[in-house]
Amino acid sequence: MKLVPLGDKVVLKQLVAEETTKSGIVLPGQAKEKPQQAEVVAVGPGGMVDGKEVTMQVKVGDKVIYSKYAGTEVKLDEEEFIVVKQNDIVAIVAD
Amino acid sequence: MKLVPLGDKVVLKQLVAEETTKSGIVLPGQAKEKPQQAEVVAVGPGGMVDGKEVTMQVKVGDKVIYSKYAGTEVKLDEEEFIVVKQNDIVAIVAD
Amino acid sequence: MKLVPLGDKVVLKQLVAEETTKSGIVLPGQAKEKPQQAEVVAVGPGGMVDGKEVTMQVKVGDKVIYSKYAGTEVKLDEEEFIVVKQNDIVAIVAD
Amino acid sequence: MKLVPLGDKVVLKQLVAEETTKSGIVLPGQAKEKPQQAEVVAVGPGGMVDGKEVTMQVKVGDKVIYSKYAGTEVKLDEEEFIVVKQNDIVAIVAD
């Protein structure tokens, strides 16, 4: 099963924050701060949304930062996703 | 009796969350989390809605995810439905 | 006396919820849940409303479902009506 | 002195609710429920209001129902009026 977003919606998978100890061991995120980084899992077709033409600017695989409090949390097959409007994505994280 | 939605409205029937025990027995959902998955039961004609042209993108039988808190709950012949605007449907669940 | 709605307004008469006892006797609604079903009693002419062209899609006699909390309650000659904007009607109940 | 409403504004005079006793005597309204019926006393010219063309649809003498909480209460020469936007008038009461 997969999520096919409508309009300007984008399906995100939150990235787990990782921490590296001084010895170099990577510990999966126990950070209390909810990380706002996520990976784009699916992108809507854009087009006419709420009377406005929207061109999609993110693509699957992009690492993005999205607005706190934005989006709809979805649980599918025990996995959690966040579906946001592209407008709630503020930046792409590039290498 | 059936519901015929107006404009960009979509009639949904919430899907019952199912849980499978380790022995393989399927138990109907006792989940406290209200599942946001629903099946599309009827689709409005779209067209001019609130001054904006809306094209309907979901069809009867689609399994969809809709925004929490969205929509009007309706009870008809002992069955419960949710009527939402298409814009409150964030994604279609595809196989 | 009757109500002639303006613009995109629709005059509704709430339908009394009925309950059938096992013996087949119909009891008028004592339901605590306010039924959202109503019958269309009068329909505004539509046209330019708040800068947007509105075409009326319901007609007198339609049984409809309307949004909770929407509308203006009106008492006229001891009868109670609800006047809503057509946009607050989410679906027509068809047989 | 009289009130000349601007734009899409309409001056209303609230109708006193009357009650007829069984003996046929008419008692002026002691109703606690504020009646929403009012008579149109003056009508603005309509035209361009807030960037939208408004055509006036009520006329002096019309008995109308207006939205609760709408309008500006005005006292002029010991008489009380309510000035509402035409859009806050939901229906005309016709005989």
Added chain:
Amino acid sequence: MKLVPLGDKVVLKQLVAEETTKSGIVLPGQAKEKPQQAEVVAVGPGGMVDGKEVTMQVKVGDKVIYSKYAGTEVKLDEEEFIVVKQNDIVAIVAD
């Protein structure tokens, strides 16, 4: 010094409510109710305001009724004025 309003703004001077005693003596207003009558002291040029063309319909000297809670109170040379948008003026008081 005087106030020159911008755009669709109108400078008002609140009229002091007067009370006439039975003996015919006029007492300056001790009314607790803040009167909403005011005299137009200066009128903005209108034109393009917030993307919408506004034509000014009041003129200096007009006695007007304005919306409660509207406007910016201004004190200039010990005199108090209220600056409102023309849209907050609901009616002109004519003789």
Added chain:
Amino acid sequence: MKLVPLGDKVVLKQLVAEETTKSGIVLPGQAKEKPQQAEVVAVGPGGMVDGKEVTMQVKVGDKVIYSKYAGTEVKLDEEEFIVVKQNDIVAIVAD
């Protein structure tokens, strides 16, 4: 250092309220009421702002009245400024 406002923004410097004692001595403002008079220090270029064409109508040196609660307070080199949208300026104070 100086502030160069963007779009329809205007940089203001609040004018200190002065009080003249009966002996004619001018005391710098100890007024508790925050004066809303300010001098225009810098004016944005106007143009397309939030999808609407804005023409700037104030100029550097103008004494203006601005809406209470409007604007962003800025401290630069120990001086305090308020940056407002031109629309929050209600009137120019002319001699």
Added chain:
Amino acid sequence: MKLVPLGDKVVLKQLVAEETTKSGIVLPGQAKEKPQQAEVVAVGPGGMVDGKEVTMQVKVGDKVIYSKYAGTEVKLDEEEFIVVKQNDIVAIVAD
């Protein structure tokens, strides 16, 4: 890693407020007032945003003042950034 803002978004790095003691020693900011000055780190491409054409007016390296409460705080590689819409930048600080 770096942040690539979308649409009309701008990535800012808050400037640390500095204080000079009387002896001339510069102390890094212990100011309780959160400084609103920031340096532009990255600028979105502008273009069609929410149905409106936006031209970017700030550039990387600009020192700017932005609206309090605006923007999304982002932590990337232990550095903190604020991503705001260009409209939340009220002025550029020029020398």
